[in-house]
Amino acid sequence: MGLSASPLSLKDQLAFYGAYHTNHVNVLIHIVCVPLIWMTALSLLLTSEVGLHKIISPLPMSVQAHLLDLDAMFSASLPANVYQHMNMASWIAVCYWIYYAMLDKTIAILFAPLWTAFYASAFYLAHNNPHAGTISWSIFIASWAAQFYGHGVHEGRAPALLDNLLGAVVLAPLFVFIEVLFFLGYRKDMQIELKNETGRRIKEVKQAQAQAKHAKAH
Template identity: 40%
Template sequence: MSIFNLKEQFAFYGSYHHDHRNMWVHIVFVPAILWSFWVMASLLGPLPGVSMDGCLAQTLRHLGFEPHLPFFMLVLYVLYYLVLDFVAATLYLPFLLTFYYTSTSLAATHPHALAIGAGVHIVSWMAQFYSHAVWEKRAPALTDNLSQALLMAPLFVFIEILFMLGYRPRFQAEVEALIESRLQQFQAAARSPTKSAKQ
């Protein structure tokens, strides 16, 4: 499954987030995980090998950025999302920039930024694991596709919101058909050990 195949990737993600309650948990807490990670990562300072007196650092600072991990993650997310879905990525860009500036600003100014970032991060992960266990009755997608959980989930929860607003209905129908197929395969696989045990 190519990381640039939006339909297949979204269907895989959707098969783990089919229950509407779990979906809303992720809509709230996936951005919270990204934001809180950027808070903590900002506290580490610039990436190794990046001189604060160098041209790169000076240029980034002039543009309102810092040469740390959150900035390079932001660039990666934006470029990757633009390839996956240009319109959705463009609509999501203001949110990503808001996450970036608020998280890095908190890290730079608040004396308890680490505690806040760590607290939000832990609570957000706990909420997602709980919702998977209780409502989806299966492990989170990160156990099968770590890159999707870390890289694609923020865009996917945003596209879920866009779907609610009528975005790309044909694409949504195609994805939902794939999700239903994946769910049937999962349910069949879950039943088969029980049948074997009875035999």
């Protein structure tokens, strides 16, 4: 069950993602690499110089005019050190967090300081290191490679993104944060419920694979 099936069900979304991450080594790799991928992705956006004009260029002229007026209002009314954070990276981060809040307000609030720190780290790297692009690309690619290694060697199952790209990309940061919360003893009832649901989904996948092999053999 992917993101489109039950977009506002935390249980369904985490069970979908969790079914692809049951091996402890693979989960640990993701806990390290997912934040690195997220921060370097933000850093790459911040160094890409993709401005508002390029983003809105495919939109109708009337819509572009309203967005440019809004941007001009922000530029005129906000201090420069605040307006500089009105960028594509920050807006994407805000949209992610809003979605997490729709799934579970308490978890989203707990995640907010760390989520802000991720953006702040990316912003600092992008604006204070002349080699930010090279550093970000190197960490980004190495982190993805490590995750594929975790799936191929330890999990023995393809990553979730091969079945549901949007669900995997959107859910990954929240999933690893909740994994850490669970390790710290957060909401044992939710842990048990998700473990049972994840087990059920894995059983269904194995049964489907076994049936497919049987049908192929005959």
